[in-house]
Amino acid sequence: MKLTEDMLVIKNEEIARDIYELVLKGQNVQLMKEAGQFVNIQLERKGLILRRPFSICEINYPEKEFKIIYRVLGEGTEELARLKAGARLNVFGPLGTGFPESGLAKDEVALLIGGGIGTPPLYELARRLHGRGNKVITVLGFQDKDGVFYEGEFSQFSEVHVATMDGSYGYKGNVLELIGHLQLDFDVLYACGPMAMLKAIQEAYAKEKRGYISLEERMACGIGACYGCVCDKEGEPPYQKRVCKEGPVFSLNEVSL
Numbered sequence: 001m002k003l004t005e006d007m008l009v010i011k012n013e014e015i016a017r018d019i020y021e022l023v024l025k026g027q028n029v030q031l032m033k034e035a036g037q038f039v040n041i042q043l044e045r046k047g048l049i050l051r052r053p054f055s056i057c058e059i060n061y062p063e064k065e066f067k068i069i070y071r072v073l074g075e076g077t078e079e080l081a082r083l084k085a086g087a088r089l090n091v092f093g094p095l096g097t098g099f100p101e102s103g104l105a106k107d108e109v110a111l112l113i114g115g116g117i118g119t120p121p122l123y124e125l126a127r128r129l130h131g132r133g134n135k136v137i138t139v140l141g142f143q144d145k146d147g148v149f150y151e152g153e154f155s156q157f158s159e160v161h162v163a164t165m166d167g168s169y170g171y172k173g174n175v176l177e178l179i180g181h182l183q184l185d186f187d188v189l190y191a192c193g194p195m196a197m198l199k200a201i202q203e204a205y206a207k208e209k210r211g212y213i214s215l216e217e218r219m220a221c222g223i224g225a226c227y228g229c230v231c232d233k234e235g236e237p238p239y240q241k242r243v244c245k246e247g248p249v250f251s252l253n254e255v256s257l
Contacts, residue, residue, distance in 0.1 A: 003028065003095075009087040010065060012080075016149040019117070020081055021057075022068045024091060029064045032056060034098025035125035036192075036214050036249045039068070042090040045079045051092060052076045055192075055214070055248075057120035058127070069120040069149070096248050099125050099212055104134060104188055111186035112138040112158065113175050113201060115193020119150060121214055122192055130157035137161070137186060139178055141193065145169035176200055189252070192216070202252060211252035 007026035015021045040051035058067040072081050083089070099121075104110060110129050112122045119140055129136050136158035142148045145168040154160045162170035163178040171178045175197065189211035191201050198213045205211055 004092045006088045007091045009083050009085055011085055012083050017146040018072045019149050020070055023065055025065045029066050032059045032094045035128055036098030036121045037094040037096050039091050039093030043076055043079050055121040057123050059124055071117045099190055099249050101128060106133045108187035109135045111189040113191040115141045115197040118193030125190060126154055126157040137184055139175050141175040206253040212249050214249045
């Protein structure tokens, strides 16, 4: 089966300030095997040459649908936000390596840490881990109240805590400060968000906890051929990893941030 498909737009609606939820329908949904994978979308507007990568938020196999959540920031996402139900988008994927689930024992606690628009790929993971019988704790960080999204959706599958930097909703501070404030106990962590957040998580937990981080990078080809999204690898050669191919998910101490 080809990885490219013209998929049908089922829904494309704003769910928070500049945050949109896009639902697409197509045969290639059956190929989406791991939480944390992504797709590359081609936009038709003149001048938008490169495909745009978007993480997969939720997979609905019976309906052959999946969700993407994106922030409107730039010409590409502005064009995407204009699309209405019934439109078609050329979608390449699924791509990349997602979050591993098999290494987590059923009596272990998973901590999911999401920062802003890095939150979406953790939602499918929360659904899956909850379905396996694991206790899931989710900590979400946003700039302010208007930027908060998917708190209710995550609460169906996990214990949810929210932090905002200005204190307008939930705990005032960042996700690590909130985790420390709550003194959360967990066995494995999974995180996606801004690089500064991931680096702080790595520094705090890499030596004492198992965990996985999902990196967000600009990508060109999406299949590892162009080496446009490499990151430095810790330890022995080869010293670089491709975010679109070996990633976007890496073990907590695998890459240098």
